[in-house]
Amino acid sequence: MSSEKNETGARYAVGIDLGTTNCVLSYVELHTEQDPSPHHVMSIPQLIRPGSVEDRTQLPSFMYQAHDAELAQGDRALPWNANPDAVVGAMARELGSKTPIRLVSSAKSWLCHGGVDRHASFLPLNSPDEVIKVSPVEATFQYLMHMRNAWDFRFPDAPLVDQDVTITVPASFDPAARDLTTEVAQRAGFKHLTLLEEPQAAVYSWLESSGDSWRNQVSVGDVILVIDIGGGTTDLSLVAVTEEDGNLSLNRVAVGDHILLGGDNMDLALAYQLKTKLEQEGKSLAPWQILAITHSCRDAKEVLLTDPDIHSVPVAIPSRGSKLLGATLRTELTKEEVMSSLVDGFFPHVGIHDHPAQQARGALKQMGLPYAQDAAICRHLAAFLCRQQAAADALLGDNEGDFIKPTAILFNGGVLKAPVLAERTMTVINHWLSDAGAAPAKLLAGADLDLAVAKGAAYYGSVRQGKGVRIRGGIASSYYVGIESAMPAVPGMAPPIQALCVAPFGMEEGSAAKGTGQEFGLIVGEPVRFRFFVSTTRRDDEAGALLDYWEPEELEELPEIQANLPVEGRKPGEIVPVELASRVTEVGTLCLEAIPADGSAKWQVEFDVRGG
Secondary structure, eight states, rough: OOOOOOOOOOEEEEEEESSSEEEEEEESSSSSSOOOOOOOEEEEEEEEEEEEEEEEEEEEEEOOOOOOTTTOOTTTTTTBBBBBBBBEEEHHHHHHOOGGGGEEOOOHHHTTTTOOTTOOOOBBOOTTTSSSOOHHHHHHHHHHHHHHHHHHHOOSSSSGSEEEEEEEEEEOOHHHHHHHHHHHHHHHTOOEEEEEHHHHHHHHHHHHHHHHGHHHHTTTTTTEEEEEEOSOOOEEEEHHHHHHEEEEEEEEEEEEBBBOSHHHHHHHHHHHHHHHHHTTTTTOOOOHHHHHHHHHHHHHHHHHHOOTOOEEEEEEEOOTTTTTTTSSSEEEEEHHHHHHIHHHSOEEEETTTOOOOOOOOSSSOOOOOOOOSOHHHHHHHHHHHHHHTTTHHHHHHOOOSSSSOOSSEESGGGGGHHHHHHHHHHHHHHHHHHHTTTTOOOEEEEEEOOTHHHHHHHHHHHHHHOSSSOOOOOOSEEEEEEEEOOOOBBBTTTOOEEEEEOTTOOTTTTEEOOOOOOOOEEEOOOOOEEEEEESSSSOOTTOOOOOOOTTTTTTTOOOOEEEEEOOOTTTEEEEEEEEEEEEEOOSSOEEEEEETTTTOEEEEEEEOTOOO
């Protein structure tokens, strides 16, 4: 991503947090004499109940597939459209809390799930045939279009498609998920698009809110641990503070896995706790009722964790008539229940070597998202710090001990707005540091944890115009393509696979890695498959490094790509000698090029899931 000044003529740098649970839109005016330029979060008009529109800073990432007779004419009207195609936002979430089988949620998590066709219409998952289904791509498009229409309604002279837009994605999004996000944005009409990792956006928000004082909060040698716990995911990142030409510099040095574990898990845990309480009173709940009270538990949780004066919140459980319960049940969720379930269940006191437990899986299970098996976020955090023990060695020198020791913590995400959860997280981390003889980490003061990612993305847009401090980093992982070994056939044994590094850790967006002179055989004119691998720990592999062995935890295989490369004047099935090169696009997707030795037309394979 170039830091050269943008020649697009955009009036605003816009940041969009396309979140799992909520979307936020922020902006900064680019051509202004004010320094720094003021940042704004745009209130998004949305339906909060049938026929009633309000402006809110967050657009809930929910889509509701209403029954034909459920909403009257005018019930779904928005300021810019009397009859929109989709019901999204606050009203969708509210209606879905009563009828979960019609609610589309977690589209972002499905977008990065390589085990399904993200263009296929299967959401809401497991809903009856009469409920219209949409794809994760379509749901994401609807959220983005709602924000585009809201922007255009407010700024008719500066359409959103003409602005410099930065959309945030989890640092752990693989190239296919990034490519799908780009596809959705291009379908929505955006012309000037950049993708930015969410933890980096959180750091940019901290930089923007701190002004020049950020240099007083950190110093050379510091390692900032960014902990982002949102509604659906936990995202971890490390940023090292170095010195360059006498000035402090920030370098993103590591990212964690895409962990499907967050506030939604906590809401579900509380719902099941209420289910157990009611069963002890001789009352039973149907599965749909558990889903319905999960939404009530979310609201109750936020009150009980943030308001010290409230000790219990009533919860109403809807009923469909006498065949089930006869009338709406009522119970309550207490502060004590929330503390025991969430604080000790999700943020337990564990040691640095207590890592997530892997349980034996059943042979058959329903289709669904690959949620984390271990709900203890602290164990995932411990595993990340141990796995990234050498993350900052190249910049800061060797790290003593068996885990990297952060000196500063930056929180992001709605879950950590609860003081008790933030305090427990700091206590656990500082206990690890104390046991290792290290100084306690300091907590960096941040802005509103719900809005920071969008604000940081807008700030990054102005940074790309040459204003502000830029975080260096490049791509967050090393990428490899599988090379099938040439060997005689052996009964019952597939040819061994080697892994060729095609994009090393830290490769900058917009840059290319030239071929290394190695030749490989490329099969054209018949169906073939490309196997790709990713590593977040192998930082020293350069482009062209060919691995014939790796530890199981070092490389993770990505969904394969099937292709039938054009023959380009050759015979089907012919093996063409090629040299491999790669480039990372401006939006962070990886493109692999096969260049024939005779200099004729080259072949190109992208991390692209379009069309299966």
